[in-house]
Amino acid sequence: MFERLYLWTLSLASRRSAQVWLAVVAFIESSFFLIPADVLFVPMALAKPQRAYRLALIATVFSTLGGIAGYALGYYAFDALARPVLAFYGKLGAFEQLRACATPDMTLLLLTTSGLAHLPPIKVVTILAGAVHIGLGFFVLSCVIARGARFFALAFLLRRYGETIRHFIEKRLKLIALGGAALLILLYFGLKLLTGSGQFLSC
Structure with a gap:
């Protein structure tokens, strides 16, 4: 199922309505869709590098709007709508553990x-x-900063290096981003311990 969905999403990049589909995928990715918008964004930016920053803006705006929709699901309709979505993807247990332990500032860090x-x-x-x-x-601010940083960094790399950077993006860039995210978490946690300004987790 995942592979078929991935290939279908990838195929959208060659359609005349590709920019509309990028907006749609960026929006629904933030609340229930399985495939990240990057899958669509990268081939579109490679095909028309002069539009890379415009595509990054579309992806950032609609990813943020989709994030607001996901936020509303959690805020107003968790039991009715959000719980079934998380259960469908096998994320409900992990979510409940996070919700039981998360402080608001840790949640903001996780958003980043x-x-x-x-x-x-x-x-x-x-x-x-x-x-x-x-x-x-x-x-909203955390969504704009974090997601905008990701899409605009991708746009810069694809405009500057073109197809030669694609393998690096697909195979290595995520590892670098994961390392940066892990470092951010460690720095935050270390500051919390040093300043004694609160607990990282509430349980």
Whole structure:
């Protein structure tokens, strides 16, 4: 199922309506769709590098709007809608553990790391943000910064290096982003311990 969905998403890049599909995938990725918008964004930016930053803007805006939709699911309709979505993807147990332990500031940190490197999956963290009732303004700001950083960094690399950078992006860039996200978490946790300003987890 995953492979078929991946190939279908990839095929959207060659359609005349590809920019519309990029907006759609970026939106639904943030609340329930399995395939990240990067799968569509990379071949589109390679095909028309002069439009890479425009595509990055589309992906950032609609990913943020989709994040707001996921936030609303967690805030207003967790039991009715969000719980079945998480259960379908096998993420409900991990989500419940995060919700039981997460402080609002840790949730904001997870929003940043998920936006940069899909760690944890974006849909899980956006729903979590709504479920623990973090401030909507901070939520939106974190989405814009983290997701914008990812898409615009990809746009810069694809415009500058073209097809030669594609293998690096597909195989190595995620590892670098994961390393950066892990470093961010460690720095945050270390500052919490040094300053004694609170606990990273509430349980």
